[in-house]
Amino acid sequence: MNTRLDHAQPYAIGLFRIVTGLLFASHGAASLFGVLGGAHGGGTVAAGTWPGWYAAVIQLVAGALVLLGLGTRAAAFAASGSMAYAYFTVHQPGALWPLQNGGEASAMFCWAFLLLVFTGPGALALGSLFASRTTASSRHRDDTRPETVAA
Numbered sequence: 001m002n003t004r005l006d007h008a009q010p011y012a013i014g015l016f017r018i019v020t021g022l023l024f025a026s027h028g029a030a031s032l033f034g035v036l037g038g039a040h041g042g043g044t045v046a047a048g049t050w051p052g053w054y055a056a057v058i059q060l061v062a063g064a065l066v067l068l069g070l071g072t073r074a075a076a077f078a079a080s081g082s083m084a085y086a087y088f089t090v091h092q093p094g095a096l097w098p099l100q101n102g103g104e105a106s107a108m109f110c111w112a113f114l115l116l117v118f119t120g121p122g123a124l125a126l127g128s129l130f131a132s133r134t135t136a137s138s139r140h141r142d143d144t145r146p147e148t149v150a151a
Contacts, residue, residue: 013122018067020112024079025063031056051085058082066116069125073117080113 031039031052039045045052058078065075083106091103098104121127 010123013116013119014069014124015122016112017069017072017116017121018124020109020116021063021065021067023063024059024109024113025067028056028058028060028063032060051089055082055086062113066113066121069121069127070130072121072125072127076113076116080110080117083107083110083113 026036030036031045034042034044039052039056045056047053059082062075062079062082065071066079087098087103087106087110091098091101091106093101095101098107
């Protein structure tokens with residue numbers, strides 16, 4: 001049983017990454033473009049306003065990168081940091097526990113993205129596809145170089 005689970009682990013991490021990235025990007029899209037119900041129940045966040053507009057841009061860009069598996073660790077690190085900032089500046093002053101202060105989503109996103117920083121993208125990531133192509137092309141270039149003979 002453990003062997004099967006170990007074999008499926010990269011795919012489980014990949015699906016976790018895809019779902020988490022999609023949900024995070026959806027928050028950014030809602031705030032920036034008013035889709036999916038818009039920001040805070042309707043509308044958009046005014047361009048350039050601190051911190052809402054910048055948070056929405058981070059959510060959209062980092063969420064899309066994590067979803068696709070491109071630069072996953074760096075994008076997840078930025079996303080985790082933005083959610084930690086959101087939790088401690090917006091939610092935590094209202095009450096100690098996330099259940100009391102409405103910061104459950106911020107806390108969960110923060111820890112989910114921090115996990116992806118350490119696990120990497122898992123399977124089904126575009127970054128892995130590009131890395132394997134780069135490795136294959138560099139191997140091909142190395143094979144076509146003339147050997148140097150040491151004197």
